[in-house]
Amino acid sequence: MVTASVTVSSSPIRSASTSNSIPATHLRRHVTLPLRREFLKGLALCPLIFEAPLSQAREIEVGSVLPPSPSDPSFVIFKASTKDTPALRAGNVQPYQFILPPTWKQLRIANILSGNYCQPKCAEPWVEVKFEDEKQGKVQVVASPLIRLTNKPNALIEDIGNPEKLIASLGSFVTGNTYDPDELLEASVEKIGDQTYYKYELETPFALTGTHNLAKATAKGNSVVLFVVSANEKQWQSSQKTLKAMLDSFQV
Secondary structure: OOOOOOOOOOOOEEOOOOOOEEOHHHHHHHHHHHHHHHHHHHHHHHHHHOOOOOOHHHHOOHHHOOOEOOOOOOOEEEEOOOOOOHHHHHOOOOOOEEEEOOOOEEOOOOHHHHOOOOOOOOOOOEEEEEEEEOOOEEEEEEEEEHHHOOOOOOOOHHHHOOHHHHHHHHHHHHHOOOOOHHHEEEEEEEEEOOEEEEEEEEEOOOOOOOOEEEEEEEEEOOEEEEEEEEEOHHHHHHHHHHHHHHHHHOEO
8 A cells, every 4th residue: 555645834835937825724725625535435445445354363254253242142242442443542432342243354444544643633533443244234433533523522422413413424424425314214312321322224325335324323532433334235135134233232
């Protein structure tokens, strides 16, 4: 993978052919927007480009390395810890967990998507972990800095707004490209202990992630954590029940 870096000076840059100066803020704007577009494309397209296994251990089915779920032994349970992601090590995301079928595999996250380059002060959302089964679909955990959504420190998800307001802000990170409110089939609120979650079902015919998307979000600490379950039409028809069980299991 080739990584390009752009350094912009804070002083005006003068053209070699004219005496006119170009404000550095203009350059920053033109650099930031393409990077954001590339991030959204990467959410859906990195299986084709970046997602080689982290090691041979990550290539194998998760059933051989993760324990069975206590609630349903037909699933295994993934409990994220500080050894799993840069944001967990930095304390920007609280540990989370979810179940998945034992045949799924964990995928590598490209550095530009993982937030590794910007922790502990990332300005844009990043991908925490990603798992996939070609026959059933894929899941990913996306984290967004709380300050991107509200100025209130340690805000609850209710402080950010209702479910419709939150998905309007984060919907593009579910679909991998754009979000249309007409794609939202259902939104609900779930309480697990003291933690509130917003749950969504979307039909997304133009999404890069898949024609069907489920999502579950909550706010804790410095971040809003979004769990996304995606499938194409064939995967959805055969695995809808399994995918919904995975969504229901997600907790922070």
